[in-house]
Amino acid sequence: MNKQQWFKQAIIVSMSATIGLGTLMATGVGTAPAAAATASVSKGQSIVNLGKNYMGVRYEFGASTSTTRVFDCSSFTKYIFSKYGKTLPRTSVAQSKVGVAVSKSDLRVGDLVFFSSGSRANGKNVTHVAVYAGNGKILHTYGSPGVTISDLNSGNWKRTYLKARRVL
Structure with a gap:
């Protein structure tokens, strides 16, 4: 050559x-798999990403925590948080008492947000829980859409917002 x-x-x-x-x-x-790949993704974002896999899964009030065929709002949050090592109580009222309070203006992906909406609502008591998904969106389940993403800052969710808690 x-x-x-x-x-x-x-x-x-x-x-x-x-x-x-x-x-x-x-x-x-x-x-390196998983560890390196998820190091840059927050636990909150991982929880939201997992929850998005259940988009459209049917809502059923009082759904069992041992199934992923149907969810109610708190069985959904309990389930997706448990997959990342965070045990939450069963009901939205009980979930609203864990972690630390966080202002709406300081929400982070993965924070729990609480509402007083639906037939049991009186504007003061917690009746619904969702996960803050970032960019003004919440991941949750209710009614006919089942698991869905909604806008926190408009319509029913803006009107019925009560508080938020950071549990991670």
């Missing part, structure tokens, strides 16, 4: 290595 051929071969190998490593870095292939 003459000098010119050797030089071309060296450039090709070098460029291939650079492209290959760049691809590995960009895709995460060959890096």
Whole structure:
């Protein structure tokens, strides 16, 4: 192999290595799984991401906590938080008493938000719980849509908002 051929071969190998490593870095292939991948994602975001997998699952008041075929608002939050090591009480009222209070303006992804809405509401008592999903959105389940994402700052959810709690 003459000098010119050797030089071309060296450039090709070098460029291939650079492209290959760049691809590995960009895709995460060959890096430590789960731990490295989730290190940059908050636990709250992981909980929301898990909850989104259940979009459309039917709402049923009083749903069992041992199924994912149907949820009510608090069985849903109890379930998705449990998958990340956080045990929540069964009811929205009981969930509204854990963690620390957080203002609406200081919400973080994964905070629990509470409402007084529906037939049992009187404007003061907690009747519904949701998870703050970021960007003014909540992840929750109620009525005919089942598990869904709603706008915290409009309509019923703006009108019936009571408080928020940080449990993570």
